[in-house]
Amino acid sequence: MPDLLLELFSEEIPARMQRKAADDLKKLITNGLVDAGLTYEGARAFATPRRLTLVVSGCTASSPDIREERKGPRVGAPEKALAGFLRGAGLSSIDEATIQSDPKKGDFYVAVINKPGRKAEDIIAGLVPETIRKFPWPKSQKWGVAGEGALRWVRPLHSIVCTFGIDAEAPEVITFDVDGIVTGNTTEGHRFHGKERFDVKRFDDYEAGLKARKVILDLDERKDIILNDAKTLAFAQGLELVEDGGLLEEVGGLVEWPVVLMGSFDEEFLDMPDEVIQTSIREHQKCFVLKDQKTGKLANKFVLVSNLIAPDDGATIVAGNEKVVRARLSDAKFFWETDLKTGLETRLYKLDNMVFHEKLGTQTERVERLIALSSALAPLVGADADKAARAAKLAKADLVSDMVFEFPELQGLMGRYYALAQDEDASVAEAIEMHYKPQGPSDEIPSNPVAASVALADKLDLLTGFWAIDEKPTGSKDPFALRRAALGVIRILEDNNIRLSLFDVFKTARPDFTQGRDLMGFFADRLSVHLKDKGARHDLIDAVFGLGNQDDVLMISKRVEALGEFLSSEDGTNLLAGYRRATNILRAEEKKSGETYNGQVEGAHLDAAEEIALAAAIDTARSAAVEAVEKEDFEAAMSALAALRAPVDAFMIEVHVNDERAEVRENRLKMLNQIRETTRTVADFSKISG
Template structure:
């Protein structure tokens, strides 16, 4: 069957856009093909710095003929309704429609519309230019005299269609005065000559000969493998950096790995400064020696095969890195010359948010909040206040001004250098964490205090000015802050009730539900445990775990069945008489041993569950509930709830209500599925 080859050749596409663009191209083309009736077998997209490419295999030569049935108005309907039906069905007369009968609706008109298929090339020549025009680049540009937008100037379009053993045809269309063809180009410097291509196999092979590795993942593998082998030969290891690897693979079409070095004297700088400097300025990988220390070497990924073995390229990178590390050393020495708190007055000149004041005002709030939180998490209030005061001071330093991603970390270095206690210095760095699901959380009391203060101030502040996340929009990273609070509390086993307004508490609930579900908790168990007033993250987490354990046992499953039976009986009776059964159980009205046994068991378990819950022992509480299985089963086997004696019936309903209330002490079992 025929295949489609599409390549959009342009000036350099920013690395951060490439993978998404390849996915978008594949999705746009394949969706349009299916909509046009061209069902395909497979599709794969590729991207390099200068091209987006797509191959779609197993396409038919034309779309199938179709027959559509269009239902019209009733026979005898007003003429405007008839005319509208004729227009929509493409009929010139109502005589061309058929009359069908429905036993309930009577006679009505039906049009049977035959639509012949179309040649795939004709359909593609209409589909492809629209896809180019509507392509969802995050940023695009216009050039020349036209109105066409693309991420960078588009230079050539290859679009061929044909079967394996046939000469393919060019899909004819124009875009921004560029006509489609079957000519592409290889590496900008190593093989710039035009290349005529027919279909994907010879296209990919021709590009490989022209020094272009088409697959971005293969380029990543080449870079990683060659870098590791080059480092190993020198007794070094590459510092893994997936983000940098992805970026570098998007900067080169023919990766060639080399190693450079810098003056070991620069190793006196914090290693994070060196790594950030080399990464940001030259997109190079740093290395460690056999002892795990940062080595005075780096890995370069060039986009060419140099005739001198890369000597000039290496020297150029070394020269730039030497200059940038010299700048970093200047900033570092300058920052160390002044106490960290020296930068605090400058925070008064920095607006945090127009409605929330300056960064200095925020520091004042953090200090106050840290003093309140510290006793609750076992931290010394004075040390927590000191850490909170210094937490944002490094924002005014030269190093953080140059590398904002080092905020907090540089504060720790500077705090330690000026003799601050280790827990205060650590808190300055850790108060930003966790920054994501795989990031570490603070574990020392002072760090926990300042991290919670930072995130809770952020959340309560933006809630107060009604700047809440909407849809996917979250410019102030409030979802991340809430998830950070949840992780800090849960992973440190903290009893830390969230005393926040209901709307913000509900926001925490949504984040916690997602966290628990990602960890494998059933959604219905999470819903059963969380109520609108639940403000203890650790308690919720422990209840979900204990409830899951209970319901994984036979006793739990059978108890849940008994609960449902009791709840259904109560719901029916309460609805019938418009009342709620909450009365005390009269021991004198218990006629059968099974109801007496259940009454005594429920009373005993109720008291025991309350005791366990007050001690935050939810596994113990669930274990107590599990003991109700046998008396509940025996009750429903032997006892008829709706007895003829109304007093006995009400007493038995009150007993079931007592059972329901006892189980609700730990979770709302009515929300549990299955």
């Protein structure tokens, strides 16, 4: 079966857009082929700085013929109905329709529409231009011919290769044009090492032709070359590469033929924190830093990636990069030294002029809230209240430092360095850095109690504040990262084994807060997602939340975990079955009589040995379960419930609930209700599926 080869050749595509653009091209074209009735065996997409490429292998040569029957009005229907039917079916007269009979509805017209299949070439010739014109670039501009129909592309589009055919034959060029760019079967290689155009037949010779002209088509292959060559170069110098996945992805998108080189900078710059050096070199020059294998400290060398095979083995390129790196590190050193002289507390007044949010005040006002909330949380998390307040006071001071102004991603970290330099307590310095964390599912979680108190205060102030002004996440939009903040609170509480009533904390954060229920619902959703990611069953989460007024994250998590273990045991499975039999009978009787059976079981009306045993077992289990829950020992609470299994089974088998004696019947229904209420000491069993 034939293969499709498509290349869209342009000026440089931003590195951050390349991988997604390749994926989008693959998705749009293959989906379009399938929608048109074609099938294919496989598809691969590639991106370099100057091209997007797609190869679709094993494509069918044409779409299938389609026979469609369209039911029309009954025979003898009004003229308007017949005219509408003819128009919709594409028939010129009613004579072209057939008549079918229905025993109930009588005779009616049917239009048989035969749609012949289309050649793949014709489908592709229409699909590709449409895809190009509607391509979802994050940012694009109009290029070429001016006017409303001008092509929008990320950079000027120069040529389009579009061939289709089988290996044994020369492929056909599928001809179409986009904004005056006519398809062909020629392309070019590297901007400097392979500018001459060459003919393209199929993907294998296309990829080989590019490589011969110093273009490596596969982004992941370019990344592997960069990483391996950088490690080898570092090892030869007795150094180790500081790996950076994000930078590697970006640099892989900046070059078509990676050439890895090494440069150096003055040792005096090593007096700055490693993170400052790495950030400055990475952000300004897209270079990797190296560290000494023995000490683990940064070395005064860096790795750069060129897109040129230079005649002087890269000496001029290295010298140019060293010059720029030296200038950038000089700037960073000036920022570092200036910030150290100024100190953190001296800068706090500048937060007066930094608006956090127009409805929530300045950063100074936010810091005041953090001080109060951190102090209140400190005893609950085992932290020193004075240290928590001090950390909260300085937590945002580095936002107005020269270094963080230049490199915002260093916020918090620079605050820690500056705090240590001015002899702040180590736990205070750590809290300044860690109060932003965790910022993602794999990010570090504050474990120091002072850091935990400030991190919780920061996130809870954020959540209660935006809830108070009705700025909540909607659908996929979460501009203030409130979902991340809620998940951060959950993870801090779980990992540090912290018990906390969120309803109480909401009121502490904002005494006039009235949306506690709604915000707790948001936390419940986040906690459900978090627990599901850890393998918890959704119905068990629902069973715990079904108890109502659940606002202690740690206790909810422990209940769900213990409930899952219990229900995976034989006792748990059988008790759940007995519970369902009991509640089904109870619900049916409550619906029939309109009454509830909430009263106490009366010993005088206990008749059968099995119900006497069950009544005693319920009293024992309920007391033990309540006591265990109060001690936060949910395993023991589940064990208490497990003791109900045998007496519940015996009762359900041997005892007839709807006894003829009214007082006995009512007493037995009350006993069924007590089974239900006893299980609710740990969860709402009615929410459990399976």
